[in-house]
Amino acid sequence: MSGPPSAEEVGDAGWAPLSGRSLWASGVKSLVIVAGAVAGLLRLLLGGDWPVGGIVAACAGAAVLIVAAMLAYDGARLRTTRWRLTRERLELRSGITVRQHRSIPRDRVRSVDLRADPVCRAFGLTVVKIGTGEHAGEGDELVLDPLSKHEAEALRRTLLRQEHERAAPQDGPLAELRWSWIRYAPLSVWTFTGAALLLGGVYKVLGSFGLKGLAGRAASGLWDWVTAQPLVAIPLLLAVNAVAGALGAALLFAESWARYRLEREPGRLRLRRGLLTVRSLTLEERRLRGVELSEPLLLRMGGGARVKTVATGLGKAGEHETEDVAALTPPVPRALAAQVAARIAGVSPAVFAGLAPHPRAAGRRRIVRALATFAVLSAATALATLLLPVPWLWLIPAVALPAGLWAAVAGAASLGHALGERHLLARRGAVARRTIALERRGISGWTFSESYFQRRSGLLTVSAATAAGKGRYDVVDVGRGDGLDLAARAVPGLLEPFLVRDGMPARQ
Template sequence: MSEPKRLHPITIIFNAAKNVKEVIIPLLLYFAVFAFKDGINTKLLMWAPAVIVLAGLVLMGVPAFISWLRYTYRVEDMELRIEYGLFVKKKRYIPFDRIQSLDFSEHILHRPFGLVKVKVETAGGNDDSAEAEMSAVKKEEAEALKRLIAEAKNSKNPNVISEEEVEVEKESILYKISQKQLLFIASTSGSAGVVLSAIFAFASQFNDIIPFEKFFDELQHIVKAGYVLLGILIIIGLILAWIISVVMAYLKYNDFTLKVVENDLVITRGLLEKRTTTIPIRRIQAIRIQESPFRQPFGYASVSVEYAGSAIDEKAEGLIIPVVKKNIIGTILGETLTDYSFHPEIIPAPRSAKSRYLFMKFCIFAIVTLILSIWLWPYGLLSALLIIGASVLGLYQFKSAGYSITGSQLTLRYRGIDQQTVLMKKNRIQSVDMSVNWFQKRAGLASVETSVMSGGNSSAKVKHIRLEDAKEIYEWYRPNIVKADHGNI
């Protein structure tokens, strides 16, 4: 049993900041309107904002202090026990058996004080949030708590385990990003579209404040001045969005390190915010190798894992290698993830499937091109480039499609924009679905979709493979049927 402990006092500032964040925009708008309103007494105008801010700090600071004062945590009877609540005291007891990992992150305000934010991940937890979060804990205490829980779970007599008796876990580095790789992944992150979408989404919240009508009137003048000028402005905007995405990726993946610690994969990354993510190896359901159009020509790929019992709040949480030469993935992970074959022999889709990948895309974009050509004649004719682009994409999707069965492992390879290669063990697959539509039936083709249990119940699907191959996958997965190692066929 350990004595109840409180979080670091800086938690008061964090709690108050959360409250301020929710009201900051309305306050700023109020001050803007108040300052320019006619008929307001000058002295009142001078003192009113200060009084409002002072009152706000008191109203937000007092609850933040009480929340910190009433929040305690301790370890007792194989449980992490947390008590909290502003007015009503709540208790949350989390058994060690349910705790999958303690993930750490460090913000800028954490580092000077040697603090970390602790996120408790549990089996069967909510997909959108952790079971519990402790916003400011001494790093040494967090590490000791993590080791204590791990040792207690592995010990036959956990009641006699104390923090002093816990041994430091052995670890080895599997991968550490180099500066060259960091610059490469930042330059090819492809997040410019995400940045632009975020800008438009943010701007759309202020329709009443931002003079969009005036902006579009000016834009019409620019269009009338010439399409060349408009094109230059668009290019400049895309370049700025790309630069922002590069900086964001650089900050996010800086010092990315993958370690194996006992039976866990531990990932640390980030410059401004240092994150530590722990993935229990036994909880890994599938391995996903992703090759983007920007990285595949250079032979690079990224590796992520689907794992159960995770509260994944962003895609990168399952990313274990952000960029690496594809041909050395097996060398890096082979000794740790020994059950997986990283270089299976892929059986490709038949040549008769090629037209299936091209035909639908050609029809869709031909219709789009026709509409745009009529609507924006003659400039709409440039949309014919979409047909070429769609055809090229369809061709690459055909070349990517394939599967492999190697002992107890099923590998599916397919492409949306990025090429995905998903490695799955038979005992981790939740379902295998085989579908045959009318057009596929005539050509002797079928589609296969699988799903594994993870934080997002991830799936993989390959289209237009041979019907016989789809049946082979289905029969391989059916229970009580023993198959030979098809990788040797």
């Protein structure tokens, strides 16, 4: 495999172009725009007195113009884009009308993301996204769109200094796809809303093809059937929606996580997955600041969980991406998720179960909040029924009371924290429970907050600041003394100047 062009090989002034095969990929992708434009043009011309030959010629001309415009733009982009790898930096020059020269020091490269959609794969192309150790934003990552597949892989190995490293002994991958995990795919709210969103999209597509009247008549007929036989129609529609949503979730799981493999390379983690769009993410372990065990309600009820990374240098999800870029696993059995998270963090899986509970006052706060919400909703419903005599409005507070009490009890039961040898652990959440294992060396500061009701209950919220992930992770409703002691022991010396112990004043 040949390596990427570098200053060592082509001289300090040598700049390499992107792959010229991008023109072929752009031509194929432009056919999607052509299809939409031709459909709209057909709708317009069929409404007039145009001959068939004229319609065909107009549509063909529009298609040629669109493809030519896309190819011209991509050709100009390729001509004005150059990159090079020197001993110190990765540089990129780009811009058709406004020229840009951006660069990243090689010692700041922390992640390399390789991505190839079906069209790119057909032409042997890969999009390379290089991230630094900062929060991903303008100037903190470079995108080479596209390189050849072999050139992209060689660049990844060079940037992450793997060319001369010997493979470290491994005990196999940290996790590898098992198709039995697909049973967790439907355990998401998208299962119950996906079919409705799909129908809305179909309605818009039919409208763009001039079939809005047909779609409207179909929707009107469906509504008439539901109102005529609600006891039969509503359960049947809900069942069809759930089945369609579950099938869609399973297909999305297969597309996103096929060929999934998470493994540890020397000094880094590498995640590979994807059926149609193949993605490979390499992340330096020294930029990891912890892991997150995520358990949304439905997934938790099914005994599953997901593992996410808390790291610097991760880019944001693309505009049309649905997957979390921080996700290290698909939905998997909770025991396996805890095992993978523990292996990544270098701790025992038992630490995720041995968290200290929070004071009973934390549970009382949640119950009081649920009862107060019920009282407010009841008062608002009583006022509304005076103006609009609609008895079913009372269903709102009637449902809110048991739901609020359940959330209060579940939220209180989820609270927990612990201090390990290297990590601060915190758990919270009733509907979406999250357990964070945050490296103590990555904590840069503390924030302590107390609301009026927290002060009356002797509670506070301790927030650990870090440069990774969300930037702040909270230990909610912990006892005042326990919270201060937890922060003081987690990062020795950071909080000591501000503490008062045994009646001694804080140092100024």
